[in-house]
Amino acid sequence: MAKTLGMKLKPKPISGSIVAPKGFKAAGVFCDIKRLGTGSGSEKGTKRDLALVVSEHPAAVAGLFTTNQVCAAPVKVCVARVQTGYAQAIVVNSGNANACTGKQGLKDALEMVQFTERALRLPPGSALVGSTGRIGLVLPMPNVRAGIMEAAAKLGSTTEHATQAAEAILTSDTRRKEIAVELKLDGRTVRIGGMCKGAGMIQPRMSPTGARPAASALHATMLCFITTDAAIGHRALQAALTGAVCASFNRITVDGDMSTNDTVLVLANGAAGNAPLRAGGHARSRRSRDTEMFQAGLDHVCLELAKMIVRDGEGVSRLVTIRLKGASSFADADAAARAVANSALVKTSWHGGDPNWGRIIDALGYSSARVVEGKVDLGYSAPGSRDVLWSLKQGQPSRATFKQLCAAVAAKEFDLHVNLNLRKGSALMYAADLTEEYVTFNKGDVTDPTSLGG
Amino acid sequence: MAKTLGMKLKPKPISGSIVAPKGFKAAGVFCDIKRLGTGSGSEKGTKRDLALVVSEHPAAVAGLFTTNQVCAAPVKVCVARVQTGYAQAIVVNSGNANACTGKQGLKDALEMVQFTERALRLPPGSALVGSTGRIGLVLPMPNVRAGIMEAAAKLGSTTEHATQAAEAILTSDTRRKEIAVELKLDGRTVRIGGMCKGAGMIQPRMSPTGARPAASALHATMLCFITTDAAIGHRALQAALTGAVCASFNRITVDGDMSTNDTVLVLANGAAGNAPLRAGGHARSRRSRDTEMFQAGLDHVCLELAKMIVRDGEGVSRLVTIRLKGASSFADADAAARAVANSALVKTSWHGGDPNWGRIIDALGYSSARVVEGKVDLGYSAPGSRDVLWSLKQGQPSRATFKQLCAAVAAKEFDLHVNLNLRKGSALMYAADLTEEYVTFNKGDVTDPTSLGG
Numbered sequence: 001m002a003k004t005l006g007m008k009l010k011p012k013p014i015s016g017s018i019v020a021p022k023g024f025k026a027a028g029v030f031c032d033i034k035r036l037g038t039g040s041g042s043e044k045g046t047k048r049d050l051a052l053v054v055s056e057h058p059a060a061v062a063g064l065f066t067t068n069q070v071c072a073a074p075v076k077v078c079v080a081r082v083q084t085g086y087a088q089a090i091v092v093n094s095g096n097a098n099a100c101t102g103k104q105g106l107k108d109a110l111e112m113v114q115f116t117e118r119a120l121r122l123p124p125g126s127a128l129v130g131s132t133g134r135i136g137l138v139l140p141m142p143n144v145r146a147g148i149m150e151a152a153a154k155l156g157s158t159t160e161h162a163t164q165a166a167e168a169i170l171t172s173d174t175r176r177k178e179i180a181v182e183l184k185l186d187g188r189t190v191r192i193g194g195m196c197k198g199a200g201m202i203q204p205r206m207s208p209t210g211a212r213p214a215a216s217a218l219h220a221t222m223l224c225f226i227t228t229d230a231a232i233g234h235r236a237l238q239a240a241l242t243g244a245v246c247a248s249f250n251r252i253t254v255d256g257d258m259s260t261n262d263t264v265l266v267l268a269n270g271a272a273g274n275a276p277l278r279a280g281g282h283a284r285s286r287r288s289r290d291t292e293m294f295q296a297g298l299d300h301v302c303l304e305l306a307k308m309i310v311r312d313g314e315g316v317s318r319l320v321t322i323r324l325k326g327a328s329s330f331a332d333a334d335a336a337a338r339a340v341a342n343s344a345l346v347k348t349s350w351h352g353g354d355p356n357w358g359r360i361i362d363a364l365g366y367s368s369a370r371v372v373e374g375k376v377d378l379g380y381s382a383p384g385s386r387d388v389l390w391s392l393k394q395g396q397p398s399r400a401t402f403k404q405l406c407a408a409v410a411a412k413e414f415d416l417h418v419n420l421n422l423r424k425g426s427a428l429m430y431a432a433d434l435t436e437e438y439v440t441f442n443k444g445d446v447t448d449p450t451s452l453g454g
Numbered sequence: 455m456a457k458t459l460g461m462k463l464k465p466k467p468i469s470g471s472i473v474a475p476k477g478f479k480a481a482g483v484f485c486d487i488k489r490l491g492t493g494s495g496s497e498k499g500t501k502r503d504l505a506l507v508v509s510e511h512p513a514a515v516a517g518l519f520t521t522n523q524v525c526a527a528p529v530k531v532c533v534a535r536v537q538t539g540y541a542q543a544i545v546v547n548s549g550n551a552n553a554c555t556g557k558q559g560l561k562d563a564l565e566m567v568q569f570t571e572r573a574l575r576l577p578p579g580s581a582l583v584g585s586t587g588r589i590g591l592v593l594p595m596p597n598v599r600a601g602i603m604e605a606a607a608k609l610g611s612t613t614e615h616a617t618q619a620a621e622a623i624l625t626s627d628t629r630r631k632e633i634a635v636e637l638k639l640d641g642r643t644v645r646i647g648g649m650c651k652g653a654g655m656i657q658p659r660m661s662p663t664g665a666r667p668a669a670s671a672l673h674a675t676m677l678c679f680i681t682t683d684a685a686i687g688h689r690a691l692q693a694a695l696t697g698a699v700c701a702s703f704n705r706i707t708v709d710g711d712m713s714t715n716d717t718v719l720v721l722a723n724g725a726a727g728n729a730p731l732r733a734g735g736h737a738r739s740r741r742s743r744d745t746e747m748f749q750a751g752l753d754h755v756c757l758e759l760a761k762m763i764v765r766d767g768e769g770v771s772r773l774v775t776i777r778l779k780g781a782s783s784f785a786d787a788d789a790a791a792r793a794v795a796n797s798a799l800v801k802t803s804w805h806g807g808d809p810n811w812g813r814i815i816d817a818l819g820y821s822s823a824r825v826v827e828g829k830v831d832l833g834y835s836a837p838g839s840r841d842v843l844w845s846l847k848q849g850q851p852s853r854a855t856f857k858q859l860c861a862a863v864a865a866k867e868f869d870l871h872v873n874l875n876l877r878k879g880s881a882l883m884y885a886a887d888l889t890e891e892y893v894t895f896n897k898g899d900v901t902d903p904t905s906l907g908g
Contacts, residue, residue: 068819071827100851135815205820256796348897362711397590
């Protein structure tokens with residue numbers, strides 16, 4: 001995780017997104033999925049809505065998926081296919097979630113992967129699929145097929161290709177979300193690239209099989225696709241991705257709503273030629289250090305992409321990092337941090353720049369976590385800083401003035417420090433404010449169903 | 455509960471609010487609690503901010519209190535005092551919650567009850583206290599004392615006295631919330647009156663001692679004060695109130711935030727002269743029927759007041775009654791109904807009149823309740839009607855058109871029917887939409903701290 005990230009392990013940022021690693025191609029095209037999906041509107045849209053990501057060679061694959069019990073057809077297809085350990089292509093559409101679409105939806109999701117395999121002359125079972133958009137509408141398959149054919153013909157590995165793919169997966173996002181880094185493993189240059197989308201219905205809590213973790217699952221569609229030319233086994237890749245996602249996408253919330261479609265997929269094609277990374281390498285060995293380097297790179301890619309989602313959240317004007325510690329357990333820390341992160345009153349006070357710690361301690365108090373009012377410390381700092389302005393110490397207002405506290409929460413990004421001072425449970429959450437724009441956007445316009453989001 | 459309410463048990467509406475029952479007096483005055491509390495502003499406010507409710511004779515008392523672990527000083531004082539079974543006066547201030555105020559807050563809450571007792575020449579231990587307003591500010595006690603003296607001098611039992619008391623307890627509410635009913639018990643005319651407040655920080659989950667129920671507590675300050683001239687023992691009164699609150703105030707949500715101050719108190723002074731109602735009367739006996747009548751009256755008073763809170767919730771434009779059934783257990787039904795009631799995306803879609811059932815099934819799916827996508831029925835009706843327009847049957851879209859569904863959710867009040875079709879667990883929730891006005895109101899204006907709410 002990020003914690004073990006020493007300065008030496010800091011990956012080097014590079015350009016190129018998902019085609020930065022060797023042996024990957026991408027494309028993004030417009031095939032009019034949203035307009036037909038809602039069955040209305042006469043003017044033709046232009047936003048790209050279908051993306052392909054393809055590895056030249058079979059790649060190890062790993063994935064994490066929504067733990068929502070109502071899960072979309074493409075998620076079901078991917079959960080089954082990722083178990084095989086290998087894949088070579090990912091097809092993604094925006095404008096329609098293919099969720100709550102019953103047997104037809106599952107048939108369509110399977111047709112999407114099979115059609116992609118034929119278009120790319122890949123063996124059966126080598127394609128994966130992701131969808132995002134409004135729930136409950138059947139996909140316009142003729143358009144999807146035409147889109148896949150066009151994308152397959154346009155595949156390439158320039159930055160522009162990656163850019164077009166990153167555009168095609170967006171829904172209510174206002175901008176592309178891309179990143180790429182470079183690191184040295186085993187003397188070779190290894191690259192990791194990623195793109196993601198997500199702005200509303202965002203509180204992912206993903207697991208490798210979509211099954212709920214032992215602790216009850218809490219609450220975007222958010223989609224993230226990562227490519228790397230590292231040589232790494234499926235199991236090691238899955239372990240690395242699980243670690244990276246648990247410390248990034250699974251720690252963000254925009255509106256507290258977990259989607260039916262949340263998906264993170266990574267393809268590792270080995271083109272960098274490093275000695276393959278395996279699960280469970282010995283400590284202090286070169287391989288262990290390489291594994292740690294790779295983990296640091298993947299952590300960085302996931303965390304930066306996750307924060308981009310919060311910053312570009314629907315109507316969002318502030319990113320607040322909640323650093324909660326001193327809880328009775330990790331589960332308590334998680335519950336307390338999520339209660340604060342999802343409180344309507346806390347979020348609106350952040351929007352107003354109001355340092356209303358009363359609302360924060362109220363949310364802590366009604367969370368399922370154990371809280372003792374007389375022990376709680378609350379404070380603010382600049383992002384990542386240890387220079388904390390305390391507003392509450394041991395449950396009592398500190399000497400900080402209202403003006404000082406207002407200044408601390410006036411920043412577009414700040415950290416909220418909470419210490420329950422009970423035991424050692426800690427948790428981080430990356431949270432957003434709640435604005436009038438969020439409401440205006442999500443109430444939609446029923447006279448224009450094409451305006452209606454997920 | 456309301457379910458057993460036959461037509462014969464329907465209580466008769468009357469005027470007069472909390473002074474409708476015999477032997478009660480009230481007053482509401484302005485003593486400038488909020489302005490001094492926030493330490494700013496030079497212009498003098500005028501809104502009444504201190505209320506007294508007094509019974510001429512000692513009364514049986516019962517109460518329910520917030521299960522928030524961070525609970526305000528007045529709640530702590532009431533929890534202890536209600537155990538004695540008797541009380542005679544209630545003093546309530548708005549403009550300051552006296553929450554998170556440490557030892558000083560507890561001292562101030564105790565001084566409020568003791569000062570009230572002296573002002574009214576009542577024996578020690580006979581007064582109760584409620585507070586609502588911003589958290590974390592120490593009460594301006596000189597003003598509170600002056601307010602109590604003034605209110606004590608102005609006590610009376612006209613409708614105007616009740617009106618002034620009902621005004622004095624309001625914070626962000628836009629209107630008074632009052633009710634009174636009349637019923638026949640044992641040949642005597644018995645009356646129940648009530649007033650309440652609450653518009654934001656509303657998802658009460660109260661218990662008689664403030665301790666969390668066995669099932670983990672979920673999430674206004676809402677305050678409610680009820681008077682009755684029925685003769686009823688403390689234990690029977692507590693049982694009746696617990697039943698009434700569990701089916702009313704504990705089933706509402708405006709913003710999902712449970713307050714530190716939620717309080718419901720009832721005083722029963724016996725002035726009607728009926729044969730005293732006791733806990734556990736035999737079935738079919740006159741007393742059992744009288745107990746049922748009284749319960750129906752109290753249920754009606756609590757439910758109507760609870761719905762007034764949702765309708766007058768901050769920025770609220772719609773009241774949606776969620777009727778969830780077919781869950782695996784009551785706990786599941788409750789969790790599923792609350793997930794829908796508190797989903798930002800569902801609430802904004804209600805605001806827009808968008809019948810976006812995808813967001814509803816998404817929320818059901820991420821709730822902790824067991825949900826099987828292929829079994830879920832979803833539909834809409836007019837309030838209380840069984841004529842349901844189904845949008846989803848067994849997880850599949852019905853034949854209802856988008857236009858028909860839009861018409862169903864265009865009403866200011868409608869019922870949302872959800873059947874999980876698993877077992878017999880059922881739950882009701884009275885929920886509100888989420889509007890731009892809610893956000894605008896709650897982000898406040900930090901340049902004018904007197905504008906900042908709870």
